[in-house]
Amino acid sequence: MAKTTFLDVADKNPLQTIREFLKSILNTDDVQALLVPGRSGSSQSIMPVLINDPDLIDDADPLSPCFPVNSARLASKLSHKPIKGKIAMVLRPCEIRALIELSKLKQADLANTVIIGIDCLGAYSTKYWAQINATDADSLPGGLPDPGNPNDPHLAAACRACEHFVPENADILIGLFGINTTEKIMIQGITDAGMALLKNLPQEMVEETSEEPVAREKAVTDLLASRIEYRDTMFETTRQAIDSHEKFVRYFDRCINCYNCRVACPVCYCKECVFNTDVFDHDPYQYLQWARRKGAVKLPADTVFYHMTRVAHMSLSCVGCGQCSNVCPNDIPVMELFRLTAADVQHAFEYEAGRDKEEPLPLSVFKEDEFTDVVGIG
Amino acid sequence: MTEKHHPLILAFVCNWCTYTAADLAGTSRLAYPENIRLIRVMCTGMVDPQYIIKAFLEGADMVLVSGCHPGDCHYINGNYKARRRIRLLKEILPRIGIEKERLRLTWIGASDGIQFSKTMQELVVQARKYGPNPVSAGARISE
Structure with missing residues (x-):
């Protein structure tokens, strides 16, 4: 049974709140390092970064729509042999699903991981990311992608057709859909490992245990319907293109x-x-x-x-x-x-x-x- | 028109059952059409989907995979594995415009010489009905 809590968002900045949350996870004894999308050094592209020093958490950018690589392969490299403790991994839902496939192929061992899934806002193509980065390195011109708008032309077609935007099989879920993320962010411990880890976090970080907000279910259902509509049109067009x-x-x-x-x-x-x-x-x-x-x-x-x-x-x-x-x-x-x-x-x-x-x-x-x-x- | 089409059928046959059945058909002086090209493999379980895809891309009109009846596999379960791969290919081949009926899987036991001969004759009838493989039919220049 999943356990739901909420993080208070400081300064209306959900990204910083998520960073602080990840930092506290990285500070727990069992977690050796954190794999998370981030910007390292002078890099403008957001790539997976393996963070060991909690003070470098500001490099992490897990909400960015930049998605140049599916991290499942990298997660496989980090987890296919036993390590002391675990590696926490912030992954997109599709990356988690691919990692599960690799674990079935014995190319990853989930026992060495704590998987943190975030409601996925979707991703831009790497080409488009390079274009907008040329003018603005730090912030996106139009803000974060709006997952509620399946017609956002910049969102990758794969994302517009994706029904799996809520992470499945994560140990810990960071929920954004149906929640006013300038005030609160939802945290769910899904597996025993995830719940155990949340227990070790400082008490002041998390609100008392509560229910999933009602608005979330509607937000997810609505988004799913629009994604399926896009997907089915895409399937039909493709079928005709290769008949x-x-x-x-x-x-x-x-x-x-x-x-x-x-x-x-x-x-x-x-x-x-x-x-x-x-x-x-x-x-x-x-x-x-x-x-x-x-x-x-x-x-x-x-x-x-x-x-x-x-x-x-x-x-x-x-x-x-x-x-x-x-x-x-x-x-x-x-x-x-x-x-x-x-x-x-x-x-x-x-x-x-x-x-x-x-x-x-x-x-x-x-x-x-x-x-x-x-x-x-x- | 169909009379002029000489279909080419590639048959991957397992050493222990269908190849032995073909041998029996031969020693029993049973005829089967010259359109069939037999490729003896040790087990249907070793027929890589790649072999079948390549066969069609090279213009084979039909591909048959044939081995031991369920429970009779010399390697215990190779034929069950083959059956799953054939199921997979029957979804994939139509994507490149190859009708799934052009791929067949049969179980023909070592003592089924007559069955082997009949199956081959029936396959040629079917291949004529389906006509030339669209890969070779449509292409001026090979892929």
Whole structure:
């Protein structure tokens, strides 16, 4: 049973209040360090920062819409082997969900983490962030993104189609939706580990235990409805854009095999990608053979093959974070296609990436009596 | 038109059951169409989805994966794993415009020589019905 408390916001500055809260978490004995989005040194981009010194907490910027990398991979690097104590990690909901997928792949161990999830306001593309940062490094021209406005053109498409803006499977939740954040911020201890940690915080920090505000439920329901509407329109548009093989080829026709989508994908889990191995280091003779057999062959070769293989690998674990689209140098709307395919694939296996850490990956298990409809030639 | 289409069907067959059935069909002098290309694998559980995607991108009109009946797998459960992968591919292949019916999974036991021959003949009938793989049909220049 979740335990709800509230933080009083000082000086109408929720960010500073969250920083103080994170600082008090970092000060507890069990927490070795804090992974949090932040600005280190002269950096203008907000990147994940591993903070050890509580006095550097002002570097943390967990509400920023700058989202250049999905931290799940980094959280995996920090947690896949035992450490003394735990690392507290401030993650977006999609990062938590991806981390859960990685833990199922034994590439992360959640026992070494305390996950702090914040209601997600959504993110801008890295390109747009660079544009606005050029004029204003410290504050956003239009303030924080308004999650209630799904038509905010600057919000990444992945975020506008996201139904998982409230963190699931966090140990501690920082709630913003349906709350007047210039006055209060909601803190929930979700798991035993999270509640135990909150107990160790200074008493004056948190108000007495109370209920979730009524306005929150409505805010979440309303936002969910608008996100689903955007998502379904996006799915339909994408379906139509690739409803034949010719159109599919056109969809990817400016892919240069840079593999950025693979690098950015938090759940592209292979230690060594087959497309980097000798298997795809073809001899010149091989290319000539293809050209001879078919008359001509488009280069670079294997672009569609690469994307379909990647889909076969990651679609069951795709959390829809949109980093693939964020990093595509030629602006191919890859997120739209991957999310659509992931939705179909996950539905087929009655699975949802990041939903439950106890739920096994569909391809790691089987039942004797299932999917009998795929067998046979009838 | 369909008479002129000579479909190419790639069949990944497991060493212990379907390949043995093909062998039995041969020694029993049962005919099956020349459109089938058999690839012997040790188990259907080792058929990487990549092999199937590549087969279609190279123009195969149909792909068959065939192994032991449930409970008979030489490696205990490889065929169950294959069945999940086939289920996955049946969602993914339509994304690139390949109808999911072009991918088939069957269980043909080592003693089913007659069944093997019949299945192959039926697959060719189906492949003619579906027509050429859209990958090779539509493309002037190969992907």
